[in-house]
Amino acid sequence: MSKLAERYGPWAVITGASAGIGAEFARRVAERGINVVLVARRRNRLEALASMIEDMYRVEARVAPADLTSRDVVQVLQPALAGIEVGLLINCAGFGSAGPFLDMDPSVQESMINVNCRAPILLTHEIVQGMRERGRGGVIFVSSVNAFCAARGMANYNATKAYDLLFAEGLAAELRPYGVDVQALCPGGTLSEFQGVAGLDTRNFGPFARLMFATPTSVVATSLRTLGRRVTVIPGFLNKLTVLTMRVMPRRVSTWLFGLVMERFAAGS
Numbered sequence: 472m473s474k475l476a477e478r479y480g481p482w483a484v485i486t487g488a489s490a491g492i493g494a495e496f497a498r499r500v501a502e503r504g505i506n507v508v509l510v511a512r513r514r515n516r517l518e519a520l521a522s523m524i525e526d527m528y529r530v531e532a533r534v535a536p537a538d539l540t541s542r543d544v545v546q547v548l549q550p551a552l553a554g555i556e557v558g559l560l561i562n563c564a565g566f567g568s569a570g571p572f573l574d575m576d577p578s579v580q581e582s583m584i585n586v587n588c589r590a591p592i593l594l595t596h597e598i599v600q601g602m603r604e605r606g607r608g609g610v611i612f613v614s615s616v617n618a619f620c621a622a623r624g625m626a627n628y629n630a631t632k633a634y635d636l637l638f639a640e641g642l643a644a645e646l647r648p649y650g651v652d653v654q655a656l657c658p659g660g661t662l663s664e665f666q667g668v669a670g671l672d673t674r675n676f677g678p679f680a681r682l683m684f685a686t687p688t689s690v691v692a693t694s695l696r697t698l699g700r701r702v703t704v705i706p707g708f709l710n711k712l713t714v715l716t717m718r719v720m721p722r723r724v725s726t727w728l729f730g731l732v733m734e735r736f737a738a739g740s
């Protein structure tokens with residue numbers, strides 16, 4: 472049995488498993504012998520991934536199609552969680568949108584808060600109770616380097632990611648005495664469907680930005696390698712440097728700078 476399965480098995484719940492970083496988490500966790508519950512809206516994607524995982528890694532994969540904006544998100548997922556012991560929860564589902572806040576649909580902004588913040592805390596409250604009783608387990612919140620800085624054009628997204636970061640850091644301190652590891656994973660730009668959904672056009676990214684882009688493979692490898700050893704994890708040297716720079720700058724300067732970058736990346740600019 473792998474070390475990961477010993478510490479965080481026998482089941483993992485992964486939200487956002489239909490694409491990008493979440494799908495990579497599902498493959499890497501299953502590869503180490505942990506059964507997976509795959510959560511996202513696109514059932515066909517989840518079914519294809521589940522069947523690939525069962526064939527390749529000889530673990531069980533359950534599919535749980537769900538919209539995480541739903542008010543009763545915990546009840547919706549109850550059937551998929553019935554009768555299993557979850558040792559690892561990966562709150563990865565999330566999305567962003569770029570543009571001036573007042574020009575955007577407020578219901579989409581509300582949905583962003585529901586998917587990025589509300590669903591993770593409700594699922595954590597439900598699922599981590601068992602981990603605390605058993606004295607072992609892990610929870611990963613996928614935050615972002617955006618959590619460390621405000622930006623015009625991404626005001627709400629950055630605020631949701633700052634929420635995830637601070638919530639994870641507080642929860643880590645609460646759960647450490649019970650043997651439950653909490654991680655705030657803060658990736659920088661990572662190649663996935665995220666940019667398209669957010670209205671960011673990768674063709675506008677200059678060579679330096681492209682250099683900074685990671686793959687879901689490297690982000691997930693860093694996360695799983697450091698789980699239980701570090702709470703706040705920023706994959707990649709350049710991202711660490713960016714966060715350090717933002718931390719030492721006056722906030723109004725970093726907000727202005729980050730806003731410039733976001734404007735440049737916005738589609739059509």
Ligand SMILES: NC(=O)c1ccc[n+]([C@@H]2O[C@H](COP(=O)([O-])OP(=O)(O)OC[C@H]3O[C@@H](n4cnc5c(N)ncnc54)[C@H](OP(=O)(O)O)[C@@H]3O)[C@@H](O)[C@H]2O)c1
Nearest residue numbers: 487489490491492511512513539564565660661663664665
């Ligand atoms: N890519 C980056 O540059 C980057 C950088 C830093 C942080 N992050 C964070 O990383 C996480 C994963 O993003 P990604 O890059 O893998 O993006 P992605 O490829 O767009 O994947 C997003 C996932 O979230 C799911 N999702 C979105 N809305 C949902 C909803 N209402 N209900 C259920 N599931 C929903 C999507 O599934 P369905 O559409 O099938 O529902 C998909 O599986 C996000 O939290 C994001 O904020 C990304």
